[in-house]
Amino acid sequence: MIGLRGLAWLLAMQSLGELLSRGLGLPFPGPVVGMLLLLLALRLPLVREPVAACANFLLSHLSLLFVPVGVGVMTHLGLLGQYGARMLAVIVLSTWTGLVVTVLVLRAFKGKRDA
């Protein structure tokens, strides 16, 4: 039941975020606005307990939620056949660049703190 109340909060915040995002023409997608609203609402214990239960459940199965979109790769087989190797190379190299740059920036800050 507490998990269900948490889901209700998440959906309510997402809906509110969607309304604000579309109504005011914000650059953020609705769920992102919802996340920011929830961050403010988490000050209230009334929101915090149910959200914790639901968020932990949802986030611990996060990778499942990407499967339906991932299977969509099969609808782009034509594009993949033509450019697949190049696209994969670009994705692999740019992902490595992102990982390395992020981790090195963090370590550089830590180095400065320790010095």
Added chain:
Amino acid sequence: MPKFVELWVYLSATPLFGLTATLVVYVLAQALYARLGQAAWANPVLWSVVTLASLLTFTGVDYPTYFSGAQFIHFLLGPAVVALAWPLWERRSALRQHWRALLAAALVGGLAASGSALLLGWLVDLPHDVVLSLAPKSVTAPVAMGIADKIGGIPALAAVFAVVTGMVGALSAKSLFGLLKIPTDTDGWMARGFSLGTAAHGIGAARALQVNPDAGAFAGLALGLHVVLASLLMPLLFRLF
């Protein structure tokens, strides 16, 4: 036999099929992953996608029919993005303490990931809308679709790129961090997790969460931060150029 064929034709066209297939295949892939000591190459998203795509191709069920059932799982990506407020809230003291370093890392790392994708995509001569769809690939899939739509990319392709990016990050982060000699103390796990969340979003965060709780929390933090930064900055930057 014809009875069976009739039943199959009926069942494969109902939403029940896509939903059941997705859950069953994922549960099996997850069990296999646990059995193999959570080896990076056994990534459950990768193998679920491969298995389901093969299954659909083999049985002749088309993607829209599959998605009519799988959409119930896909829908939860929205509430999951909202739920990211929770790890942010939980780590608010660390966030307050290290906000300069974390903000700089998410900003520079995110820019490096999209910038290098745009540059490389342009260098190898990919079509323009494909290159634009590559830009938001380090942001979590549902947000990447929204950004791609705003900057002139193809949303469905951006989502696929995001999923592939997540898998590449989850598969290779360990070896990459090992090469860079990032330690495995608390600070090291924080940096490893944050980097995975920035460059490889939810799939990277899921991997980080399984390896180490500190890494997982900071991956969630990075994911949330990157979502906010990218959805604010990317459409703005593209409007300028």
